Amino acid sequence: MTNRVSIEIHPIEGRHSVAQKSEFMKRATEAVVKILNCSAEEVVVSIIEYRPENVSRAGTPFTERG
Numbered sequence: 001m002t003n004r005v006s007i008e009i010h011p012i013e014g015r016h017s018v019a020q021k022s023e024f025m026k027r028a029t030e031a032v033v034k035i036l037n038c039s040a041e042e043v044v045v046s047i048i049e050y051r052p053e054n055v056s057r058a059g060t061p062f063t064e065r066g
Contacts, residue, residue: 005032006044012062013049021047 007028016024025045032043052062 003038003042004044005036005038005042006046007032008046008048010048010050012052012055014052 009024025047028045029040029043032038033040055062057065
């Protein structure tokens with residue numbers, strides 16, 4: 001059986017560039033490899049972006065937070 005380590009984050013859509021997301025995935029993979037002593041091939045990083053109108057904090061949608 002192949003081991004797999006998954007990291008999933010849920011940022012608001014449009015807040016981060018493709019370059020920033022790519023850098024995050026690279027550095028997150030490097031950190032997991034170092035800390036958990038696994039191979040990079042075992043690390044899966046997913047960035048699932050939410051539309052701001054579909055996310056709230058303290059009951060206020062991000063589209064109304066300014």
